[in-house]
Structure formats: C-alpha cells, structure tokens
Amino acid sequence: MESIQDRPCKCSRLDCLKSELEHYWRHIDLVHVLVLVISPVFLCLATQYIHFQRQTALWTLFLFPVGNLAITAGYHRLWAHKTYHASLPLRYFLAIVGAGMFQWSILWWCTHHRSHHRYTDTNRDPYNARRGFFYSHMGWLLFPTPEKWGAVDVSDLKKDTVVVWQDKYYVPLARMVSMLFPSMVAHVGWNDWQGGLLYAGAIRVYLGLHFTFLVNSLAHWMGDQPYGDKFTPRQNLLVAIITCGEGYHNFHHVFPSDYRNGVHWYDLDPTKWFIWSCEQLRLASQLSRIPDREIEYARNLMLRMSCAGPDTYTIPLDSPTMTWEEFERQAKAGRCLVCIAGFVYDLIDFMHDHPGGPKLIQQVVGKEATSVFYEEFHHSPHATNLLASMRIATIHIGRSRNKTYRMTNT
C-alpha cells in the first residue's frame, strides 16, 4: 500500500490534511493508544489518592536502572546486535527483567531494531526519524504500518532457547515482573502495596518506555555527528543519562557491533560498565570492541569532509588478480567469496558478525554485489573500511569489462 510520504501531493492543503487523518485513522493501534495515551491520564489521577512514601521512592529509584539495563544490555546490545556472549543465568536474568519493562518480547523488539539499523531513515525503517519527531518517538506504534517495514534475519534469535521461552510466556512474565513483584515487595517491606504498584510499577514502566523512545526520536534529532553524518543519529548526552548510555547514538549507528556506545572512558555509559563487570564475574565473554584505528578513521573522515567537502574512499590496487571463472569456481567449491566493485572479498570470518545476519552474505556468495553493498544497503565508511581489510584479490578486467564498478562510498 502506498504511504502518504510516497505519494506525490497534487491536492489542496485541506485535502492533504484530510487524507493524512484518514491514513492515521486506518492504521490506529488501539492497544498502544490505550497504553501510551490513555493510561497516563489514569496514572496522574491515581497519584492524587496514593501517597508516594519515602521507601517506595527508594525502591522505584533502585528498580529504574535495573529494568533499563535489562533493555540496554540485554534486548539491545546482547540480542539485537550480538556485541558479546552472555552465560545462561545472565540471559535468563536479562530476559525476565526486560519483560517487566513492557517493551514487548526480545524477538519483537530486536526484529524492529535490526530493521531500524538496516533501513535507517527510509520508509522501511520502523521508526524512521525523517518522518518527524513524534512519529519516530511513538507515532510508529500508535499508527503502525508493519507491511512496509524492512524484513531482517532473526533466525539466530529463533534458535535461542531463552528468547523463545520469553516470547512464549511474555504476557504473564511482563505482568509479574512489572507490577506484581514491585507491589509485593513494597507490601511485605513497608506495607505499601498500592504505592509499589503505582510508582515502582506502572509509572516507572511508563517513564522507561518514553526514555527508550527518546533514543529513536531525540537522539536522531539533536546532537553532534562526529562519526558519520550520512544518517540522522546523533550524540545526545541527556538521552545517555536517562537511558544508561544509549544516547551516544551516532557512534552506535556507525559501529553497532561494539558493546560500548560511549566509547571514551569518561562517557556516561553504565551499560558498558555493567557488561564489563559481567565479564569480570565470568557471566559475559567475547566483548566486541572496534579497533581504535577504525574509530579514528571514521572521525578523521568526518573532519576531512567538514574541511574539504565530501571525500571518496579509495582502495589500493596492489592485490593479486583472479579471473571471474576462478572466482565462481572457488565460490562453488565452498569459499565465502563475494565480488564488490571489482574486488574479491573472503567474508568467512566476518559472516556471523555481520550486523544484518549471515543470510545476507550467503545470498551474494559467488556473485557481483556492488549495488547491494552501496545502493540497496547504504554501508558506512567504517563498513567500507572493514570490507577492505577482507579483500583477497582483484577481478581480472578482461572477463569483467562489461561490468561497471564504483570505487567510492558516496
């Protein structure tokens, strides 16, 4: 179905408005309207009748970062981006506590988040920031158009027993962890089940939702772009403070496979400190860090572009040559070879680290994938640089002269 954004507008302003309202009415999601728009009215009313006790306030303050970390360290950096390995007890902990943040199951969350990274700023991006602050914040949930959102590979998550278990029991888990547990502790501890339910449960969860939404809206709208300005993500300190470090969003979009979002030691990124602490306790391992030289390369490229305009990325021409027949033969024999812009790359060691999943690479093995790499998926300068490190040969020009190769990343 054609979207309002895709349609060329030939009508009057009033007709446009009418058509837009019709579009929103057709796609309205009543469950999300109830949770995100109507429930806060009742929560505000309830605060007039239920006193916020000091112990309940401390309990709420304790639960807030714990729940947030389950989303940032679990849903986001562990399952959506696979930036580290977690032991079974840690995975169950993150899955159970994360369910209590009412952000749907890991499988649901990661599917949309991977789509957001793969199709950033396009109509296939579920929370496309180019459709405005409100849309990227919560409009995409109130008026969803899932048939338009880009498909992604989540087969790895469907094989994860913890993810499958959490998805199956998501509703009872979410109710128990988000509301019943905080209320029960407040009741047993200081006889305030109502305060526990309202403040440590419902209001905390509601605020947590909006804090996460701010990563998709404010961190795509306000802040610096030191690592890449091709897309909207930005570094936003306020968002970093309220989301346990997720506000360093420009770095994260350029280097999604790094377990850190705040890459400097002084960056306020409690999630990276949590993951690092888990590593010290042997609950986590194989923390992925992008080498400093790659990060510097991205920064320097941005500095050069700001001084001298758009730059081009060039690949040195000193590799051995390979005929197209040889390339095809080796790929058929099982090597993970891909041809991009006239060069042959061996992606075997990188396949399972690919942010978009191994299937995307498997689909282009033994093929010419220049347009896939540069046009279908707009890879960052970092990705281009990383690809260069996997180059093994140049295609012999005699066989491939009828192909047009682009040598820039722009």
Ligand SMILES: [Zn+2]
């Ligand atoms: Zn983003």
Ligand SMILES: [Zn+2]
């Ligand atoms: Zn991400």
